[in-house]
Amino acid sequence: MRFLRSYAKSLLLWELLLGMRLTLRHFFSPKVTIRYPEEKTPKSPRYRGMLVLRRYPSGEERCIACKLCEAVCPALAITIDSEMREDGTRRTTRYDIDAFKCIYCGFCEEACPVDAIVASRFTEFHFEERGQQIMTKDVMLAMGDKLEPQIAADRAIENQYR
Amino acid sequence: MSDETVNIEINGEPLKARKGQMVIEVADDAGIRIPRFCYHKKLSVAANCRMCLVELEKAPKPMPACATPVGEGMKVYTQSPKALSAQKNTMEFLLINHPLDCPICDQGGECELQDLALGFGRGVSRYTEGKRVVSDPDLGPLISTDMTRCIHCTRCVRFTEEVAGYKELGATGRGEQMRIGTYIEQTVDHELSGNVIDLCPVGALNNKPFRFRGRAWEMTQHAQVSPHDPVGSNLWAHVLRGEFLRAVPRDNESINETWIADRDRYSNEGIYSEERVTTPLLRGKDGLQPVSWSEALEVAAKTLSDVIREHGADQLGALAAPGASVEEHFLFQALVRGLGSNNLDHRLGQVDFRSDGAEGHYPWFGITLEEIESLDGAMVIGSSLRKEAPMLAHRVRKAALNGTRVGLVNPAHYSYQFPTSGHLVRHGAELVTAAAEVVVALSEQLKASVPEEVQGLVKNVEPGAEARAIAEGLAAGESRWVMLGQLARSHPNWSELRALGLAAAGMANARFGVLSDGGNSAGAALAGVLPHRGPGAQAVKDAGLNAHEMFVSPRQAYLLLDCEPARDAWDSAAARDAMAGADKVIALASFMNEDLRQQADIVLPVGVYAESFGTRVNGEGRWQSSQGTVQPPGEARPAWKILRALGNVLELDGFEQMDPEEVLRDARAAIGEPGPGEENLDGVELAQPARPKGLWRLGEMPIYAVDALVRRSEPLQQTRDGRAAEARLAPADAEQLNVNDGDAVRVSLGNRGCRLLARIDTALPKGSVAVPVGLAETEGLGPRHGGVTVERI
Ligand code: SF4
Ligand code: SF4
Ligand code: SF4
Ligand code: FES
Numbered sequence: 001m002r003f004l005r006s007y008a009k010s011l012l013l014w015e016l017l018l019g020m021r022l023t024l025r026h027f028f029s030p031k032v033t034i035r036y037p038e039e040k041t042p043k044s045p046r047y048r049g050m051l052v053l054r055r056y057p058s059g060e061e062r063c064i065a066c067k068l069c070e071a072v073c074p075a076l077a078i079t080i081d082s083e084m085r086e087d088g089t090r091r092t093t094r095y096d097i098d099a100f101k102c103i104y105c106g107f108c109e110e111a112c113p114v115d116a117i118v119a120s121r122f123t124e125f126h127f128e129e130r131g132q133q134i135m136t137k138d139v140m141l142a143m144g145d146k147l148e149p150q151i152a153a154d155r156a157i158e159n160q161y162r
Numbered sequence: 163m164s165d166e167t168v169n170i171e172i173n174g175e176p177l178k179a180r181k182g183q184m185v186i187e188v189a190d191d192a193g194i195r196i197p198r199f200c201y202h203k204k205l206s207v208a209a210n211c212r213m214c215l216v217e218l219e220k221a222p223k224p225m226p227a228c229a230t231p232v233g234e235g236m237k238v239y240t241q242s243p244k245a246l247s248a249q250k251n252t253m254e255f256l257l258i259n260h261p262l263d264c265p266i267c268d269q270g271g272e273c274e275l276q277d278l279a280l281g282f283g284r285g286v287s288r289y290t291e292g293k294r295v296v297s298d299p300d301l302g303p304l305i306s307t308d309m310t311r312c313i314h315c316t317r318c319v320r321f322t323e324e325v326a327g328y329k330e331l332g333a334t335g336r337g338e339q340m341r342i343g344t345y346i347e348q349t350v351d352h353e354l355s356g357n358v359i360d361l362c363p364v365g366a367l368n369n370k371p372f373r374f375r376g377r378a379w380e381m382t383q384h385a386q387v388s389p390h391d392p393v394g395s396n397l398w399a400h401v402l403r404g405e406f407l408r409a410v411p412r413d414n415e416s417i418n419e420t421w422i423a424d425r426d427r428y429s430n431e432g433i434y435s436e437e438r439v440t441t442p443l444l445r446g447k448d449g450l451q452p453v454s455w456s457e458a459l460e461v462a463a464k465t466l467s468d469v470i471r472e473h474g475a476d477q478l479g480a481l482a483a484p485g486a487s488v489e490e491h492f493l494f495q496a497l498v499r500g501l502g503s504n505n506l507d508h509r510l511g512q513v514d515f516r517s518d519g520a521e522g523h524y525p526w527f528g529i530t531l532e533e534i535e536s537l538d539g540a541m542v543i544g545s546s547l548r549k550e551a552p553m554l555a556h557r558v559r560k561a562a563l564n565g566t567r568v569g570l571v572n573p574a575h576y577s578y579q580f581p582t583s584g585h586l587v588r589h590g591a592e593l594v595t596a597a598a599e600v601v602v603a604l605s606e607q608l609k610a611s612v613p614e615e616v617q618g619l620v621k622n623v624e625p626g627a628e629a630r631a632i633a634e635g636l637a638a639g640e641s642r643w644v645m646l647g648q649l650a651r652s653h654p655n656w657s658e659l660r661a662l663g664l665a666a667a668g669m670a671n672a673r674f675g676v677l678s679d680g681g682n683s684a685g686a687a688l689a690g691v692l693p694h695r696g697p698g699a700q701a702v703k704d705a706g707l708n709a710h711e712m713f714v715s716p717r718q719a720y721l722l723l724d725c726e727p728a729r730d731a732w733d734s735a736a737a738r739d740a741m742a743g744a745d746k747v748i749a750l751a752s753f754m755n756e757d758l759r760q761q762a763d764i765v766l767p768v769g770v771y772a773e774s775f776g777t778r779v780n781g782e783g784r785w786q787s788s789q790g791t792v793q794p795p796g797e798a799r800p801a802w803k804i805l806r807a808l809g810n811v812l813e814l815d816g817f818e819q820m821d822p823e824e825v826l827r828d829a830r831a832a833i834g835e836p837g838p839g840e841e842n843l844d845g846v847e848l849a850q851p852a853r854p855k856g857l858w859r860l861g862e863m864p865i866y867a868v869d870a871l872v873r874r875s876e877p878l879q880q881t882r883d884g885r886a887a888e889a890r891l892a893p894a895d896a897e898q899l900n901v902n903d904g905d906a907v908r909v910s911l912g913n914r915g916c917r918l919l920a921r922i923d924t925a926l927p928k929g930s931v932a933v934p935v936g937l938a939e940t941e942g943l944g945p946r947h948g949g950v951t952v953e954r955i
Contacts, residue, residue: 066265067377082374090266090374113265 045154048119052144062116069108077101095137186227200315201228215248224248269365272378302349303880312366318358327579384791388426389681394780423552432874439767440796463811469719475502479712482723484680487776491689492829493805500814504706508686510730514656523699523839524687528675538639545647549865569632575925583635597662599625603633642672685779697832716740735944767798774800775822854949861946867936887939890923890932911944
């Protein structure tokens with residue numbers, strides 16, 4: 001009896017039909033392909049893309065060189081030099097993040113007491129020469145300025161849960 | 163404190179304690195940690211922070227462990243619910259007014275309050291009212307203040323009062339209004355003041371030059387030994403990415419306890435001075451030009467051999483800084499002796515070398531620093547102790563407060579914050595007579611006869627009351643000590659002063675010691691950087707010229723090891739002229755100066771103390787080695803490497819070492835174990851001192867001008883001691899010269915002179931003017947001690 005059933009199954013290509021059924025189902029289901037770069041996937045306000053440095057609305061950089069981000073970074077991607085600025089405040093003279101070392105864990109953002117270093121939604125960056133992957137303070141501040149509206153909006157949403 | 167022991171129990175653990183000990187001390191010894199802020203083992207008990215509250219059986223309330231003496235059968239609980247709740251509540255009170263500053267606070271990461279708040283603080287503050295804000299006093303260039311963070315532990319206040327001996331800081335107001343500051347607007351100037359930085363448990367008092375430059379957790383820590391005075395204080399060098407950012411004390415009970423002097427703490431700032439030499443330089447058509455090492459070494463070697471071929475080895479003079487390491491001194495003397503010259507010295511600040519043959523094998527205190535504390539009587543001749551060796555002065559002060567009777571014989575009334583048995587102050591030319599007075603008084607006191615050799619000096623000397631008091635102090639008790647300071651060593655009558663000091667020591671059966679210049683003069687003497695002795699104090703045939711003779715009878719060529727003759731030499735004018743007149747000057751230098759720029763033919767850049775392995779012998783005869791912790795800048799190299807390479811190019815023997823440890827091994831082998839040697843008066847011709855015309859120049863070496871590195875440390879130069887370019891006059895002389903405080907005066911000596919501001923100083927005896935040496939303003943002026951004229955301009 002068992003022999004007959006298995007003989008019939010293989011003669012009628014039953015398993016093939018099963019496979020074809022799945023194919024047929026996908027044939028009619030809605031499509032998910034995103035036509036990047038014309039179309040983009042939606043991102044969460046918590047998305048961890050390029051790290052940037054923020055300023056206060058007054059234009060003053062937020063970072064106070066506490067070096068907590070540097071200490072917490074598990075990939076040792078951050079390097080900070082600091083000194084006393086003319087006006088007596090604590091500031092960085094160098095703030096580098098090595099984008100090749102960074103694992104985008106977002107710990108630096110968590111550690112920062114003044115929301116200076118944040119992970120933005122921005123992901124479309126590339127480097128053409130060796131050395132460019134060291135993102136300097138100037139680069140990150142400039143990017144921060146550019147992305148500030150989005151960053152501020154994202155932080156506003158996030159703040160509800162903090 | 164009595165030796166009686168009592169039995170107590172802490173957290174159920176039975177312990178033995180000495181009667182009179184505080185609970186916290188016993189707990190510390192047993193490794194039981196009780197939280198604390200105001201308690202410090204080296205300071206008196208204040209018990210004002212209340213963080214150390216513990217539960218005592220039978221006591222109705224928690225008690226402060228730092229102020230509760232142990233008693234027989236006492237049962238202490240440091241972790242019981244009652245103790246913990248007391249500690250947590252204290253912490254909550256402390257944090258009421260404490261700012262949330264940690265991210266911008268330099269103490270962050272090494273803060274006692276932060277650490278304890280983690281253990282005893284609440285996660286969320288219940289306090290929502292406004293916090294107190296306090297303005298920050300300006301304490302000068304060394305200490306930064308953020309007084310809002312102060313928790314009123316008063317450690318700083320107790321330090322200035324008890325250890326420094328000078329109440330510079332104090333607490334005014336009470337309760338919420340309490341403020342720590344200087345009572346009147348002024349800076350903190352004591353030479354140990356930097357220690358309040360380490361004492362302050364919070365970020366209220368911090369290291370100003372270091373401000374905001376690094377975090378405790380990212381720096382690496384390396385053991386170092388200070389090269390600035392013969393105490394050889396132990397330091398930790400804190401290094402961030404190859405930069406020596408700050409120095410803090412390394413505990414060593416037998417040397418510096420838990421303190422260091424400001425000179426040791428802030429000299430590292432000089433390392434990064436603009437004046438650092440970073441490439442080998444060779445004199446070309448238009449001044450010194452950078453060249454490669456191989457060229458520089460070739461030329462240096464050729465220059466040396468040419469000079470010797472043309473003028474003879476006798477025409478080479480070699481001078482080394484007394485702060486250089488044993489390795490450097492050893493190779494330096496091997497090089498110079500290898501070239502056939504014995505004109506070799508490290509004692510640039512000395513002029514009287516008549517006792518050379520009778521001196522011990524190396525200059526030392528004659529006693530260990532710890533032993534000073536248990537002395538009964540002591541006498542110090544010719545020393546502004548606090549400025550010459552602050553940590554030694556601290557020991558002497560501790561001893562004096564403990565009952566040691568310390569007498570002083572000085573050319574000016576230096577301030578000591580301790581009771582003395584007498585302070586005999588005499589005009590510089592009469593210092594010998596002053597010492598003689600003490601010797602006579604001592605012989606009367608002890609009914610001993612004055613030694614034969616110094617009979618001539620004590621003839622017709624009638625001791626005054628002060629001398630008698632000093633003699634009485636020295637004669638008291640069993641253990642006694644006589645020490646001669648740097649001012650005595652640089653005195654034109656060093657031999658007489660030394661002879662009288664030795665005579666006093668002999669009569670009183672006291673130990674005899676010397677406070678020499680620099681961090682390693684003992685090592686230099688042992689390594690043989692002396693004209694008359696080779697390594698291990700072996701006498702050499704044909705002694706060469708000493709440091710002073712090398713300048714007054716100029717040589718054709720000079721080889722310098724990190725010294726600046728126009729500032730270091732006893733006769734800076736002769737030194738400058740000799741350098742200018744020399745055919746060739748080869749300088750191994752860490753810093754550039756105007757004289758080198760004009761006079762040097764070859765400059766070889768060397769590393770400073772933290773930049774290479776180095777061994778220094780301190781004033782107790784203690785050998786201390788430390789590793790290089792940072793790289794010398796640019797092309798600069800450790801001096802031992804340069805000397806070794808020079809030796810190789812010159813094809814001399816004994817320059818095969820591959821590393822500095824090997825140099826040290828060779829040096830130790832050559833030195834052997836000579837011991838301190840005997841101090842005697844054999845063959846020393848003594849003479850009556852002459853009194854020169856005019857005012858007596860008292861050439862003090864200011865505390866922040868002792869060596870090339872300290873001179874480049876900007877923060878130290880900005881302190882009150884660093885701005886020492888003043889001519890200090892006795893009131894009587896000022897009146898006679900019609901000079902007011904702050905007037906410009908011209909101090910001249912023959913055809914040389916310099917312009918200084920006058921300061922009227924009651925500490926000076928009539929007829930003396932204190933004109934410091936070692937400063938840019940007074941370099942090249944002339945003899946350290948002797949007659950000068952002062953006029954108002
Ligand atoms: S980015 Fe934030 S965490 Fe990093 S140093 Fe600046 S203030 Fe501190
Ligand atoms: S003193 Fe300590 S607790 Fe206070 S702000 Fe500074 S690091 Fe934080
Ligand atoms: S400044 Fe520092 S050491 Fe002085 S009382 Fe305040 S907390 Fe204590
Ligand atoms: S440590 Fe005991 S009260 Fe401060």
